[in-house]
Amino acid sequence: MRAGLRGMGPLLAPAAILLALLIVLAALRRGVFxxxxxxxxxxxAMTLILVATGETIVILRGGIDLSVGGILSxxxxxxxxxxxxxxxxxxxxxxxILVIGAVVGMLNGALISVLELQPFLVTLATWSIVxxxxxxxxxxxxxxxxxxxxxxxAGTFAGLSLAVWSLAALLLWWAWFRRTRLAASIRAAGSNExxxxxxxxxLGRMNVAAYGLSGLFAALGGLFLTSQTGSGSPTVGNDFVLxxxxxxxxxxTVLSGxxxxxxxxxxxxxxxxxxxxxxxxxxxxxxxxxxVAGLILVLSVLATSLGELAMxxxxxxx
Amino acid sequence: xxxxxxxxxxxxxxxxxxxxxxxxxSLYSPGFAAPSHLRSLIVVSAFTGIVAVGxTLVIIGGGIDLSVPWVLNxxxxxxTLIADGANTPLxxxxxxxxxxxxxxxxxxxxxxxxxxxxxxxxxxxxNTILQGLxxxxxxxxxxxxxxxxxxxxxxxxxxxIPVILLIWLALAxxxxxxxxxxxxxxxxxxxxxxxxxAEFSGVPVRQVILSAYAISGATAAFTGVLLTxxxxxxxxxxxxxxxxxxxAAVAIGGASILGGNGxxxxxxxxxxxxxxxxxxxxxxxxxxxxxLVVYGVVILLxxxxxxxxxxxxxxxxxxxxx
Numbered sequence: 219m220r221a222g223l224r225g226m227g228p229l230l231a232p233a234a235i236l237l238a239l240l241i242v243l244a245a246l247r248r249g250v251f252x253x254x255x256x257x258x259x260x261x262x263a264m265t266l267i268l269v270a271t272g273e274t275i276v277i278l279r280g281g282i283d284l285s286v287g288g289i290l291s292x293x294x295x296x297x298x299x300x301x302x303x304x305x306x307x308x309x310x311x312x313x314x315i316l317v318i319g320a321v322v323g324m325l326n327g328a329l330i331s332v333l334e335l336q337p338f339l340v341t342l343a344t345w346s347i348v349x350x351x352x353x354x355x356x357x358x359x360x361x362x363x364x365x366x367x368x369x370x371x372a373g374t375f376a377g378l379s380l381a382v383w384s385l386a387a388l389l390l391w392w393a394w395f396r397r398t399r400l401a402a403s404i405r406a407a408g409s410n411e412x413x414x415x416x417x418x419x420x421l422g423r424m425n426v427a428a429y430g431l432s433g434l435f436a437a438l439g440g441l442f443l444t445s446q447t448g449s450g451s452p453t454v455g456n457d458f459v460l461x462x463x464x465x466x467x468x469x470x471t472v473l474s475g476x477x478x479x480x481x482x483x484x485x486x487x488x489x490x491x492x493x494x495x496x497x498x499x500x501x502x503x504x505x506x507x508x509x510v511a512g513l514i515l516v517l518s519v520l521a522t523s524l525g526e527l528a529m530x531x532x533x534x535x536x
Numbered sequence: 537x538x539x540x541x542x543x544x545x546x547x548x549x550x551x552x553x554x555x556x557x558x559x560x561x562s563l564y565s566p567g568f569a570a571p572s573h574l575r576s577l578i579v580v581s582a583f584t585g586i587v588a589v590g591x592t593l594v595i596i597g598g599g600i601d602l603s604v605p606w607v608l609n610x611x612x613x614x615x616t617l618i619a620d621g622a623n624t625p626l627x628x629x630x631x632x633x634x635x636x637x638x639x640x641x642x643x644x645x646x647x648x649x650x651x652x653x654x655x656x657x658x659x660x661x662x663n664t665i666l667q668g669l670x671x672x673x674x675x676x677x678x679x680x681x682x683x684x685x686x687x688x689x690x691x692x693x694x695x696x697i698p699v700i701l702l703i704w705l706a707l708a709x710x711x712x713x714x715x716x717x718x719x720x721x722x723x724x725x726x727x728x729x730x731x732x733x734a735e736f737s738g739v740p741v742r743q744v745i746l747s748a749y750a751i752s753g754a755t756a757a758f759t760g761v762l763l764t765x766x767x768x769x770x771x772x773x774x775x776x777x778x779x780x781x782x783x784a785a786v787a788i789g790g791a792s793i794l795g796g797n798g799x800x801x802x803x804x805x806x807x808x809x810x811x812x813x814x815x816x817x818x819x820x821x822x823x824x825x826x827x828l829v830v831y832g833v834v835i836l837l838x839x840x841x842x843x844x845x846x847x848x849x850x851x852x853x854x855x856x857x858x
Contacts, residue, residue, distance in 0.1 A: 282656070329836070333843050336793045338600070339835065342783065347832030353825025452825070460602075460660050473654045503675070509668030516653065516661035523652040 228470030228478065231518060232485040235468075239492045246499040257379035261446060263484075263491040264381040265290075268439035269458045270465040270483040271388060272323075272432030277466050278401075279428045280408040280475025281337035285326055286436035286462060288348030289319045290455030293440025295352040298361030298450025308364055316437045322348055323433020327426035341429075345459070352452040359451040363444045371445025384442070385484065392480040404428050408475025464515045465490055470522070489514065546790025546842045550805035553788075553838070557812050565819045575698050577811050579691065579766070582704040584781045585807040587759045589711045590641070590752025591782040592803045596715070597745060598728035598795025599655040601752045603644060604782055606666035607637050608775035611760030613670060616770040619683040626685055634757050640666070641753020645746035659749075671772065682764045690765030700762065707755070711800040720747060728795025781810055784831065788838045809834065 244250035269286050276283040293315045300311050322344060329340045373380055395401055403424045406414035415421055439458070444450060469486035471478025490511055497507045562569035587604055594601045611633045618629040640662060647658040692699045715721040723744045726734040735741045759778070764770045783793075785806030791798020813834065817827055840846050 329840075333840050333845050335839055335843060339787055339793050339839050342780070342787075343832040343835040343839075345832070346780070346828045346835070350825040350828025350830075350832065353828065354823060357823065357825070460664075463656070464660065467657055473657060503672050505668050505671035507668065508664045509672070512661040512664035512668065515657060515664070516647065519653050519657050520647070520651050527652055 228522075229482050229485070231521060232469050232482055232489060235514065235518070236485050236489050236492065239489060239496060243492065243496050243499060246496070253377055257374070257382060259488065259491060259495070260381035260385055261379055262494075263487045264384060265439045265443045265446070266458060266461055266465060266487040266490065267385065267388070267484050268435050268442060269462040270469075270487050271392075271480055272435030273462045273466050274469075274471055274478065274480050274483045275404060275428050275435075276337070276432045277463070277471050277473060278408045278475055278478055279404045279425070280411065281330070281425075281428070282341065282463065282473075283323070283326065283429060283432045283436075284338070284341040284459055285322060285344040285348060286432060286439075287455035287457075287459035288345040288350075288352060289322055289433050289436035290440040290443070290458055291352035291452050292348050292355065292455075293319060293437045294444050294447075294450035294454055295356035295361070295452050296450075297363050297367075297441060297444040299356055301362035301364060303364055305364075305366065308367060312441055315441060316434055319433040319435075319437025319440075320430045321433070323436075324426045324430035326433070327429035328422075330429070331422040331425040349453070349455065352455070356450050356452045359449065359453075361450045363448060363450070367445055368448045371442070380445070381442075389481065389484070396479060400424065400427055405476055409477075461487075461490055461511075464511065468515055468518045470518075472522070546838075547799055547802040547805060549841065550789050550802055550809060550838065554805050554808040554812060557809065557816075561812070561816060561819060568815065568819065571696065573815075575693070575696075577808075577815055578701050579698050580814070581804075581807045581811040582698075582700045583759055583763055583766070584778065584785055584810060585704050585804055586707055586762065587756050587778045587782045588785045588803045588807060589707055589800065590748075590755035592711065592786050592789075592791065592798060592800050593715070593724060593748045594655075594752045595783075595786050595791050595793060596728050596795055596798050597724045597748045598731065599648065599745065599748065600783070600793070601641075601644065601659050601749060601756075602656060602779060603640065603659040603663040603666065604752070604756045605775035605779045606663045606670065607640050607753050607756040608760035608763070608778055609770075609772065610666050610670050611637055611757035612764045612770035612774055613674060613772075615686070615761045616682055616764055619686075621681045621683055623683045623685045626683055630758075630761055633761060634754050637753040637755075637757025637760075638750040639753065641750040641756075642746055644753070645749035648749065649742035649745040674772065677772075682768050682770070686761065686765030687768065688765070690762050703762070708800060708804060715800060720744065724748060725796060728797070730796075780831075781807070784835055785810055787835055790838075790842055792842075 240250060249255055269290060272286060273283055296311065296315050300308060303311060326337070326341055326344055329335055330337050371380055375383060403414065403419040406417065407419055407421060407424060411421065436455070440455070443454065465486035466478070466483045467473055467486070468489055469478065469482025469484070471482055493510050493514070494504070494507050497504055497510065558569070567573060587608065591601055591604065614633050614636070615626070615629060619625045644659050644662055647653045648655050689699055689703065694702065715724065723734070723739045726737065726739050727741055727744050731741060756778075760775065763774060767774065786798065786803050787793060788806035788809050789798065789802025789804070791802060810831070813830055814827065816822060817824075822830075
């Protein structure tokens with residue numbers, strides 16, 4: 219019981235922030251706690267949630283992945299140049315896009331392991347390379363995905379939007395994934411790389427898998443985004459890189475690795491999305507959104523970090 | 537000793553790389569080495585180089601400064617707003633704005649050093665907050681023209697030498713002296729190598745972190761001021777490219793992103809490489825996308841060449857040949 223509660227501990231703060239934001243929103247306008255609202259908000263947050271899923275895995279490992287920005291852009295760019303594709307052809311392209319994302323991620327992981335390079339620099343470089351490729355594929359914003367693709371993105375089933383169903387599927391997947399050997403190795407290496415290695419974790423393979431998953435989820439995020447916007451943008455991914463890291467960190471995953479999870483990151487992504495709604499309802503300049511997002515980010519990390527400092531001091535006193 | 541040699545070798549490699557790309561391009565397109573073009577390359581490099589002064593110090597100390605873009609942008613907007621095209625207000629406005637940049641940097645440093653917030657998160661937050669505040673304050677469309685004096689500083693010449701090159705050289709000398717000849721410099725290398733060891737050896741770790749970020753805020757703000765002189769105006773988003781280029785210049789110059797080594801001389805080479813590559817754009821009719829690809833490949837190549845794994849591999853190859 220206690221262990222279970224402690225496991226939920228890091229989730230409490232972000233969940234409280236989200237609830238507070240929702241209550242503020244509910245005081246300002248009607249219809250906040252409805253299915254419609256859930257459908258809209260989930261659709262608005264889902265791309266960020268998908269990118270943050272991959273980022274969560276990589277940060278749990280103690281790394282960081284900046285290349286998700288390039289991969290997301292490239293995914294929308296490729297999808298948006300296939301406007302005339304039929305369902306079967308488009309499915310093929312979608313698979314190809316996911317494979318590209320996964321392969322770029324696996325290359326990141328391989329470069330990090332084999333050459334012992336720092337994740338920040340490797341993924342900064344591949345962000346540039348893949349983002350540049352996106353600009354070559356689709357030089358400016360626009361293009362179009364097939365009409366039925368957008369219809370599917372706007373479709374609902376049993377009153378719930380595609381985004382809500384995807385979120386449910388994602389959380390189910392995570393409930394399975396977090397118990398796998400791979401997830402255990404990722405956490406172990408994130409807490410202490412050396413002891414993980416000594417316990418038999420194959421660090422190289424684990425890096426390739428972790429960064430590969432990150433790339434895959436970024437590509438999935440790009441595909442989802444095109445189903446909402448109907449078009450592509452060769453630079454849109456750049457707007458998701460740092461918010462994805464922010465969502466993960468607000469959600470209670472520790473940047474140095476080892477501790478955290480997807481549920482927190484999803485809450486973090488919802489927080490960043492709902493801030494926009496609150497700012498909109500308040501009829502103040504929408505430019506206040508980044509200010510509030512930045513403050514929440516730094517305050518939530520400050521709370522964690524001060525808590526840890528206090529704990530260390532208590533331990534030292536004992 | 538061998539560590540020092542490795543840093544020097546990667547610095548030399550960066551200069552050799554810059555020279556090689558420059559020479560090859562000049563052969564292909566003779567106008568590339570013309571004095572006027574050379575001058576414009578130097579002017580453009582100077583902006584990256586000056587922002588990267590602070591980024592170099594921060595990275596050597598084991599941190600990273602992601603707040604560069606909007607500190608730079610805020611400074612640029614503020615200087616045009618305050619001066620409103622006139623030269624005289626600059627006398628007090630420029631020092632004030634640079635001090636403001638240092639203050640933002642100090643806030644970064646304080647959050648990192650005293651509150652234990654990871655550098656990525658702290659500087660990312662200040663960047664986002666500044667971006668929002670600046671957008672709110674300007675309503676999304678900044679006004680005003682750049683004062684003449686700033687245009688002279690950014691694009692003027694003293695004889696054949698661009699004024700900004702003189703400014704850059706002065707700052708480069710200052711940065712090199714600071715890193716090599718001052719206590720703060722020693723402390724930065726110690727901090728970046730092993731924080732715990734530095735702390736137990738009596739390095740005032742927190743004050744050193746604060747100083748490095750404050751300097752980074754100041755150089756970013758100063759670059760913002762100069763950049764308005766170059767572009768003739770301030771606009772929102774003008775700082776965005778400098779996040780990537782400032783970090784890339786330091787990395788290409790041979791500093792480890794984990795801290796503890798690197799020189800400002802290396803960073804200068806990095807800034808030159810990045811600018812020369814941009815110069816290839818019109819000559820080879822490269823698109824912006826292709827340039828980004830080239831940037832990424834160059835960063836990957838230079839940082840892999842400096843890794844122990846590749847070094848030993850190259851060493852083994854060399855041994856076999858001899």
